[in-house]
Amino acid sequence: MGCDGGTIPKRHELVKGPKKVEKVDKNAELAAKWKYCALSQEKLKRPIVACDLGRLYNKDSIIEYLLDKSAERPNTEVVAHIRGIKDVKELNLTDNPAWEGERRNIKGDCYEDMNCAMFICPVVGLEMNGKHKFFYLQTCGCVFSERALKEVKTEICHKCGDPFQEDDLVVLNGTKEDVEKLQKTMEERRSKAKTAKKSKKSKDAKVSKKQDAAESCDVPKNTSEAESTPLDGDGSSQSAPGPSTSGECSKELKAPVGPVAGSKRSIQGMKDKSEIYKSLFTSHSSAKRTKDQISNWVTHTPYHF
Incomplete structure (x- = not known):
């Protein structure tokens, strides 16, 4: 059986077999991770930051995301784990002297080496293109290769000299296993920070309560010591036994006996005042009027009752 023009179809043109699995180009995958921002998919440019999971971002795109999280982004x-600018660390990178950037291939007629990277390890000189494992320090943000950390074992940063520990090392663009480990350590670190913050708040509250209690219980030192000192037959005064008033204050406050200072007292009930003085006030009996003297409508006089 022939088609138009006398051609004979082959078997693979008539029978459809299983689809071939598309393979991802490794060089393109590495370039997407190490040369482009993980959030905006734009080319990495200084300043460059990294999160606790080891992903690379442009600092501008992270700030835009934090300012407006409701905007639609792909x-x-x-960046769901990034809550603020403190969750990312600005990297201290070393430029690659062999990197010419986009100036070399402006016309597009030159070969572009995908393995050439913008940054290198300052100790060994390996290019940061994804073929070698790189770490960054959470303390200072300096970036080194795994080979440099193995060959030159030290607890001081090779570039800036700041001390660090093994827990401060974070893998850049690691495997799934590395990302899972980093996520666990990140959650543990955040939980420890929360507990420490709560304990600090409780301690501050206790200290403030103690200070308030101490201020309320303070007694002035220049108090009269001879308020109620009994006299002996010889005329010598004896101090009453017990703790001094200038020391600690009593825990239980007793209610004062007798009329409280500042309480309202009726002037007409005062026995030490004369009737002439009491008649000056409207509460006196002479100031009150009878029902016949009271008018049916309210006046502004203060003698109306």
Whole structure:
């Protein structure tokens, strides 16, 4: 059986077999991780930051995301763990002297080496293109290769001289296992920070309560010591036994006996005042009027009752 023009179809043109699995180009995958921002998919440019999971971002894109989280972005799940600018660290990178950037291939007629990277390890000189494992320090943000950390074992940063520990090392663009380990350590660190913050708040509250209690219980030192000192037959005064008033204050406050200072007292009930003085006030019996003297409508006089 022939088609138009007398051609004979082959078997693979008539029978459809299983689809071939598309393979991802490794060089393109590495370039997407190490040369482009994980959030905005733009080319990495200084300043460059990294999160606790080891992903690379442009600092401008992270700030824009934090300022407006409601905006629609294609890769918001990548930065879901970033709550603020403190969750990322600005990297201290070393430039590659062999990197010419986009100036070399402006016309597009030259070969572009995908393995050439913008940054290198300052100790060994390996290019940061994804073929070698790189770490960054959470203390200072300096970036080194795994080979440099193995060959030159030290607890001081090779570039800036700041001390660090093994827990401060974070893998850049690691495997799934590395990302899972980093996520566990990140959650543990955040939980420890929360507990420490709560304990600090409780301690501050206790200290403030103690200070308030101490201020309320303070007694002035220049108090009259001879308020109620009994006299003996010889005329010598004896101090009453017990703790001094200038020391600690009593825990239980007793209610004062007798009329409280500042309480309202009726002037007409005062026995030490004369009737002439009492008649000056409206509460006196002479100031009150009878029902016949009271008018049916209210006046502004203060003698109306």
